[in-house]
Amino acid sequence: EKSRIGVTGLAVMGANLARNMARRGFPVAVHNRTTSKTTEFMKDYGDEGAFTGTESLQEFVDALETPRKIVVMVKAGKPVDAVIDELAPLLDSGDIIIDAGNSHFPDTDRRAAYCEERGLRFMGIGVSGGEEGALNGPSIMPGGPQEAYGEVEEILTAIAANVDGTPCCTHVGPGGAGHYVKMVHNGIEYADIQLIAEAYDLLTHVAGLSAPEIGTIFEEWNSGDLESFLIEITGIVLAKTDEKTGKPLVDVIVDQAEQKGTGRWTAIDALDLGVPLTGITEAVFARTLSNLRDERREASTTLGGPTPGSGKNRDELVEDIRQALYASKVVAYAQGFAQMRAASQANDWDLDLGAMARIWRGGCIIRAQFLNRITEAYESHPDLDNLLMVPYFTEAVANAQDAWRRVVVTATEQGVAIPAFSSSLSYYDGYRRERGPANLIQGLRDYFGAHTYARTDADGKFHTRWSQDGSEVAAD
Ligand code: NBP
Structure with a gap:
């Protein structure tokens, strides 16, 4: 068979x-x-299901029913x-190659075109949730031709995580759309993690709490608005004692963060699309700054600034930090979803953004209660420009903003770096301004480069003859 x-x-x-797949009853080569x-693999897991172990690609291809579906x-x-390249010559027209790794979406578009020229179908699918998710139910973001998805839908939805009876898997869009959405998912994960790290930093250095004490706070936070996988595991990681030293494990881990590239890709794409994506981008920069360890060590004895220490009511501070974390998180998601919306428009992907939040509710690293609210927001307002504009999020941020501002002030006064908290607040304040200061930017650009400007009271573009008689002329 x-x-x-x-x-x-x-x-x-x-x-x-x-x-x-095999555990769910699908015979797998x-x-x-x-x-x-x-x-x-066959020795360790061969009896878990109907596996066919193969040694050569030809044997592998021959073991599959047609049209073949190859992950x-x-x-x-x-x-x-x-x-x-090795598979293509062995396959028949209509067979489906499914790249389930973390490929960069432009590569997926290129590979899809390459396969199409050879009569093959190509899908790029995002799979989140790490090894645990892959085994027990990941969030799956499949991109590629709709009809190809139809051929694998039964298998993918069966192996995906399931929340309230709904599989965390839905067709995302054509070409590289699936890998694109997975990229933004990872970018949001960067922002989420950076915000958690900033909260931890403030709780340590301003509130003066120990790692296990902060672990308990995160455990409590996990029962409110912030309920999510990342908040849950933060509690667990902070509570862990190092076996060697008896100290909290986090206190003996080197403060340099690594990255594999998906956060950077998300930030670069935001720059290309012209979408303000401050939360994720600051998170990427914070990791790169963390890697300047030798420079930081030297600067720590050279560059002056306040030494953080508690001066506030600790309980109030802890609650303020919780609210600042939530408000900043709302902004990071609003930015990530605005980016997906822009990419969808630029590429004609017709992304269903509410469905993206729905398939992230289980199986993936950013799974959270809060995603239900995002799904509801897009269900009631499919053409929403920005999540901050639906009443639920407008109110959430309005309620949290006094605390958020206090945290940014305290951190700034005490010299604790909070790039994601503060840039999210600046984004919020910039976004809600009817008139910002870019008028001056345009004035300067016109002065040094004759780049012209628009007027508030007339159509068209204008230029002031700065170095001549100072008069204004209409530009074409
Ligand atoms: P790796 O990313 O470590 O890749 C190892 C596999 O690639 C091995 O099977 C290796 O075969 C094969 N391989 C290589 Br390397 N070069 C090859 C070539 N030229 N031809 C054929 N096979 C080749 O594996 P992974 O950690 O399981 O991740 C797989 C994908 O899933 C990646 O794209 C990753 O980014 C993504 N992902 C990983 C996680 C995670 O938590 N690890 C989570 C989500 C997504 P060999 O045995 O012969 O060397």
Whole structure:
């Protein structure tokens, strides 16, 4: 009997996805470039379901029912192209190659065109939730032709996480749309994590609390508006004692954050699209600044500034930080969704943004209660420009903003860096201004570069002859 689907690439993600499929009753053919991994896989998990272990790509392809559905789960970048190049000559017209790794969306568009020229169908699907998710139910963001999705929908929705009876998987859009949405998901994850780190920093250095004490606070926060996977695991990580030293584990972890690139891609794409994406971008910069460890050590003894320390009522401060965290998080999501909206318009993807929030409710790193509110917002206002404009979020931020401002003031006075808290507040204050200061920017640009400006009281563009007689002329 032929297998319903194949998985090539049996590192942790591919192996777990294959096991998830087999456990749900789908016969799966498995393959890996290095055959010993396949052998090991069959030895360890072969009895979990109907697996066919294969040694060569030809054997793998022959094991599949047609049209073939092949999930490629190899390292993002060149390995994906290498696998497609090897697979393509072995496949028949109409077969479907599914790249489930963290590919950059322009690569997905390119690969889709390459496969289409060869009569093959190509899907780029975002899979979130790490190894745990892959095994027990990830959030799945499938992009590619709608009819190709139809061929794998039964399998993908069966293996996806499920929240309130709804699978965390829906067709996202054509081409690179699935990988795009996964990229923004990861970008939002960067912002969420940075905001949590800033709250931790303030609770440590301004409120004077220990890691386990802060862990308890996060545990409490996880039962309110902030309820989410990341807040939950923050409580767990902060509570962990280091086995070697007996100190809190976080106190012995080096303060340098690594990254694999999806946050950076999101920020770069925001710059390309012209979308203000301050939260995610500041989160990426905060990680890069964390890596200047030697420079920071030197600067810490050279550059002056206040030394943080408590001067406030601790309980009030803790509650203010909670509210600042929530308001900043709302802004980060509003920005991320505004970016997806802009990308959808630029690429004609017709993204259903409410559905994106729905499939992020389970299986992925940013899963949270709060996503239900985003889904509702887009259900009632499908053409919403900005999430901040629906009553639920307008009120949430209005209620939190006094606390948010106090936290930004306190952190600034005490010399604690809060790039995501403060830039989110600046975005909020900038966005709600009917008239900002860009009039002066235009005036300056006209002075040094004759770039012209628009007037508030007339149509068209104008230029002042600054270095001549100072008179204004209409520009065409
Ligand atoms: P890796 O990203 O570590 O990739 C290892 C796999 O790629 C192995 O099966 C390896 O085969 C195969 N491979 C390489 Br490398 N070059 C190849 C080539 N030229 N031809 C064929 N196969 C090649 O695996 P992973 O951590 O399971 O991640 C897989 C994908 O899932 C990545 O895109 C990753 O970004 C994404 N992802 C990972 C996570 C996570 O939590 N790890 C979460 C979400 C998404 P070999 O055994 O022969 O070397």
